[in-house]
Amino acid sequence: AGTAADGPExxxxxxGDGIGKEVVPAAREVxxxxxxxxxxxxxxxxxxxxxETGEALPEETRDLAANADATLFGAAGETAADVIIPLRRxxxxxxxxxxxxxxxxxxxxxxxxxxxxxxxxxxxxxxxHESEIAPGVTTLTRVVTESASEEIARYGFExxxxxxxxxxxxxKANVMRTTDGLFLDTARRVGAEYDVDADEALMDAxxxxxxxxxxxxxxxxxxxxxxDVLSDLAAGLVGGLGLLPSANVGDERALFEPVHGTxxxxxxxxxxxxxxxxxxxxxxxxYLGYDDAGERVRSAVTAxxxxxxxxxxxxxxxxxxxxxxxVLAKL
Amino acid sequence: AGTAADGPExxxxxxGDGIGKEVVPAAREVxxxxxxxxxxxxxxxxxxxxxETGEALPEETRDLAANADATLFGAAGETAADVIIPLRRxxxxxxxxxxxxxxxxxxxxxxxxxxxxxxxxxxxxxxxHESEIAPGVTTLTRVVTESASEEIARYGFExxxxxxxxxxxxxKANVMRTTDGLFLDTARRVGAEYDVDADEALMDAxxxxxxxxxxxxxxxxxxxxxxDVLSDLAAGLVGGLGLLPSANVGDERALFEPVHGTxxxxxxxxxxxxxxxxxxxxxxxxYLGYDDAGERVRSAVTAxxxxxxxxxxxxxxxxxxxxxxxVLAKL
Ligand SMILES: CC(C)[C@H](C(=O)O)[C@@H](O)C(=O)O
Ligand SMILES: CC(C)[C@H](C(=O)O)[C@@H](O)C(=O)O
Numbered sequence: 037a038g039t040a041a042d043g044p045e046x047x048x049x050x051x052g053d054g055i056g057k058e059v060v061p062a063a064r065e066v067x068x069x070x071x072x073x074x075x076x077x078x079x080x081x082x083x084x085x086x087x088e089t090g091e092a093l094p095e096e097t098r099d100l101a102a103n104a105d106a107t108l109f110g111a112a113g114e115t116a117a118d119v120i121i122p123l124r125r126x127x128x129x130x131x132x133x134x135x136x137x138x139x140x141x142x143x144x145x146x147x148x149x150x151x152x153x154x155x156x157x158x159x160x161x162x163x164x165h166e167s168e169i170a171p172g173v174t175t176l177t178r179v180v181t182e183s184a185s186e187e188i189a190r191y192g193f194e195x196x197x198x199x200x201x202x203x204x205x206x207x208k209a210n211v212m213r214t215t216d217g218l219f220l221d222t223a224r225r226v227g228a229e230y231d232v233d234a235d236e237a238l239m240d241a242x243x244x245x246x247x248x249x250x251x252x253x254x255x256x257x258x259x260x261x262x263x264d265v266l267s268d269l270a271a272g273l274v275g276g277l278g279l280l281p282s283a284n285v286g287d288e289r290a291l292f293e294p295v296h297g298t299x300x301x302x303x304x305x306x307x308x309x310x311x312x313x314x315x316x317x318x319x320x321x322x323y324l325g326y327d328d329a330g331e332r333v334r335s336a337v338t339a340x341x342x343x344x345x346x347x348x349x350x351x352x353x354x355x356x357x358x359x360x361x362x363v364l365a366k367l
Numbered sequence: 368a369g370t371a372a373d374g375p376e377x378x379x380x381x382x383g384d385g386i387g388k389e390v391v392p393a394a395r396e397v398x399x400x401x402x403x404x405x406x407x408x409x410x411x412x413x414x415x416x417x418x419e420t421g422e423a424l425p426e427e428t429r430d431l432a433a434n435a436d437a438t439l440f441g442a443a444g445e446t447a448a449d450v451i452i453p454l455r456r457x458x459x460x461x462x463x464x465x466x467x468x469x470x471x472x473x474x475x476x477x478x479x480x481x482x483x484x485x486x487x488x489x490x491x492x493x494x495x496h497e498s499e500i501a502p503g504v505t506t507l508t509r510v511v512t513e514s515a516s517e518e519i520a521r522y523g524f525e526x527x528x529x530x531x532x533x534x535x536x537x538x539k540a541n542v543m544r545t546t547d548g549l550f551l552d553t554a555r556r557v558g559a560e561y562d563v564d565a566d567e568a569l570m571d572a573x574x575x576x577x578x579x580x581x582x583x584x585x586x587x588x589x590x591x592x593x594x595d596v597l598s599d600l601a602a603g604l605v606g607g608l609g610l611l612p613s614a615n616v617g618d619e620r621a622l623f624e625p626v627h628g629t630x631x632x633x634x635x636x637x638x639x640x641x642x643x644x645x646x647x648x649x650x651x652x653x654y655l656g657y658d659d660a661g662e663r664v665r666s667a668v669t670a671x672x673x674x675x676x677x678x679x680x681x682x683x684x685x686x687x688x689x690x691x692x693x694v695l696a697k698l
Pocket of ligand 2: 210211240447448451452595
């Protein structure tokens with residue numbers, strides 16, 4: 037990614053549908069407040085644009101994301117898959133990074149949860165080759181390559197090495213012997229280059245262990261669908277998707293999004309919790325090299341979660357803008 | 368399956384490795400005590416046989432299971448996949464039925480858990496067509512057919528209709544549009560024939576909701592791998608695999624197994640908990656039409672879980688045979 041020396045970074049902001057429209061602007065205020073001289077561009081995606089234009093992800097939005105230094109996305113409704121999968125591809129992201137923590141203010145089933153999923157973001161069942169090969173008989177070609185496995189494993193081990201943490205490699209190589217076998221062998225080989233403790237877990241056994249002892253896990257490197265399911269499972273342990281940020285990381289650009297959806301039940305009321313997208317903005321800052329600014333945002337958000345004000349999802353009666361003001365005041 | 372009128376049912380008993388060798392004989396004692404005039408045959412499978420003969424599942428064992436009315440299997444170690452997948456096929460099982468309950472005596476994270484996974488048992492990624500199509504590029508063909516989807520959905524809805532319970536259809540049709548699309552459409556069509564409440568859930572969202580509110584679910588109909596992962600997740604909510612039974616159900620025969628493995632840490636000490644395989648034996652009795660005997664076994668096991676004696680996994684110091692005697696006494 038570029039640095040400030042190359043001129044201002046271009047940030048594309050895509051609020052999307054539902055509460056995306058309320059929380060993304062709040063996160064943009066926070067980004068503006070911490071200072072880097074970003075150039076913002078706003079773009080559309082989601083159910084509403086589709087209803088108007090027939091396209092959930094307009095060509096123009098895709099192109100903006102494909103050329104920006106970073107994109108901040110809110111949420112999309114029914115069209116989520118049609119928006120997020122092409123956007124992940126547009127930014128050439130290979131890693132989907134999902135920190136799952138029991139943030140202060142969360143009523144967590146497992147308060148010791150503090151781990152990061154590093155999910156392969158390009159292939160597996162998401163490679164998307166499906167067909168009806170005979171009436172009533174359908175197939176999907178799951179793809180696993182050594183190059184993508186190597187890239188995600190390297191990202192996971194680098195990430196763990198920087199933080200002094202452990203890696204767990206998730207797989208189902210006892211059944212998917214060739215494909216997950218390749219994923220596992222490659223991750224083992226990459227792991228051997230790092231001075232990082234690592235172990236391996238079958239994804240089914242891991243699902244059980246994550247529920248029972250999440251505190252034993254640090255960085256979990258996963259194939260695409262395994263990462264999808266296991267990270268949502270872990271979100272359940274910390275009280276839901278409401279506070280969780282994520283990053284779709286590529287070499288040149290990246291896409292940041294809260295893990296939550298459009299929350300149609302509360303959309304339009306101005307009471308959505310902006311924390312998850314603000315924490316995603318903190319990841320964006322760090323991705324672009326503004327580590328201090330990123331840390332300032334994360335600290336201000338966690339301090340506000342701890343002290344309040346709280347939006348209704350956390351049992352309070354504050355509005356999105358009450359929370360945003362509190363975060364801005366703490367920066 | 369045959370009934371007593373056709374002559375004694377043939378039951379194949381495969382202890383396998385580790386604690387399988389200790390708990391399966393205990394369950395056989397219980398089956399003998401409740402009376403149906405079964406003809407038992409014992410057979411080998413697992414790591415130990417493989418070390419001796421090179422085959423984890425000897426042809427003879429496979430043939431016995433393929434011709435018996437029911438098979439009771441314990442556990443296998445490293446060779447688990449080489450034993451259990453061919454055995455499931457040998458009995459022509461299409462449904463893997465996994466009741467997950469917070470049994471008395473379990474230290475459950477979610478004590479309200481009481482649901483049943485009805486997992487498709489023949490296809491999906493388990494259909495097993497994999498290849499390395501170029502150096503470092505591998506594929507697996509996931510297969511979903513209308514006929515298998517219909518069979519599993521029908522089993523799930525019948526099961527729910529008999530018990531007055533609800534059905535949730537798990538899928539990932541927003542990504543696997545053709546294959547899980549077929550699974551979902553077929554399950555919807557079958558569901559419309561039944562007077563049973565049904566809803567649908569994306570498997571990732573379901574993973575989160577199961578962690579948070581398992582009491583909201585009854586019968587969960589799943590594609591093969593989804594059922595594998597979600598049922599282990601749910602096992603985590605009730606304190607692990609230790610007490611959970613399962614059935615691999617076909618039209619003519621079936622295979623029953625505890626969900627737990629070989630427990631190498633305690634194998635050989637005579638202190639393994641026989642409850643899961645006894646509860647599997649109760650499912651075997653019901654499958655063969657001996658509903659009263661099945662219910663007697665289930666009641667005796669749950670009463671023993673409630674009152675003790677307890678094996679060390681439940682905090683007691685009883686042996687497998689102490690528990691077996693207690694269950695026999697309560698029949
Ligand atoms: C909307 C869907 C395509 C997406 C995924 O499966 O990756 C979502 O579940 C997620 O995890 O971001
Ligand atoms: C051992 C393995 C092949 C098996 C499976 O994936 O079905 C196991 O995890 C299970 O759920 O019984």
